[in-house]
Amino acid sequence: MRASVVDAFGVPNVVANVAGWDLPGPFLEDTAEYQRRLIDINLLGPIRVSHEFLTVMVEAGAGGRLINVSSDAGRVGSSGEAVYSAAKGGIIALTKALAREMARYKINVNCVCPGPTDTPMFRRASENLQAALIRGIPLRRLAQPEEIAHSIAYFASDETAYITGQVLSVSGGLTMVD
Numbered sequence: 001m002r003a004s005v006v007d008a009f010g011v012p013n014v015v016a017n018v019a020g021w022d023l024p025g026p027f028l029e030d031t032a033e034y035q036r037r038l039i040d041i042n043l044l045g046p047i048r049v050s051h052e053f054l055t056v057m058v059e060a061g062a063g064g065r066l067i068n069v070s071s072d073a074g075r076v077g078s079s080g081e082a083v084y085s086a087a088k089g090g091i092i093a094l095t096k097a098l099a100r101e102m103a104r105y106k107i108n109v110n111c112v113c114p115g116p117t118d119t120p121m122f123r124r125a126s127e128n129l130q131a132a133l134i135r136g137i138p139l140r141r142l143a144q145p146e147e148i149a150h151s152i153a154y155f156a157s158d159e160t161a162y163i164t165g166q167v168l169s170v171s172g173g174l175t176m177v178d
Contacts, residue, residue: 063106099165115171
């Protein structure tokens with residue numbers, strides 16, 4: 001999934017690059033087909049979307065913003081989500097590399113990393129896992145999807161004109177790291 005905002009000439013100048021799919025389970029039970037699907041959706045999809053939009057944005061010469069949505073699993077790893085974590089970590093690395101490359105074109109590239117969020121994917125987890133995750137969150141609740149959207153909107157705003165290559169954890173404090 002992706003979202004974009006276009007300027008008066010129909011050129012995208014803000015792109016939010018959102019893709020995600022996972023079925024948590026033990027790494028040793030993953031099949032090659034499952035691993036490929038995870039990587040195709042969670043890493044290669046955003047790479048391709050970034051390439052398409054950045055090509056148009058660079059050609060337009062108007063600058064802009066690309067906001068990738070990864071996951072805190074990509075920052076800190078997540079038990080039962082090894083390949084998912086690896087793919088989402090790749091989005092973080094992609095964000096930083098693109099931020100360096102796109103700066104000359106006045107395109108800022110940043111990344112939002114949601115933690116546990118009240119989504120259908122989260123609700124597929126067992127009740128015990130859901131309860132354990134919520135207990136581990138210092139704010140003692142899941143993020144709501146609109147809270148993630150607010151973080152994306154922040155990176156899309158003019159207030160972030162001097163911010164690029166950054167990763168914002170939106171996890172209620174679950175994954176605080178130095």
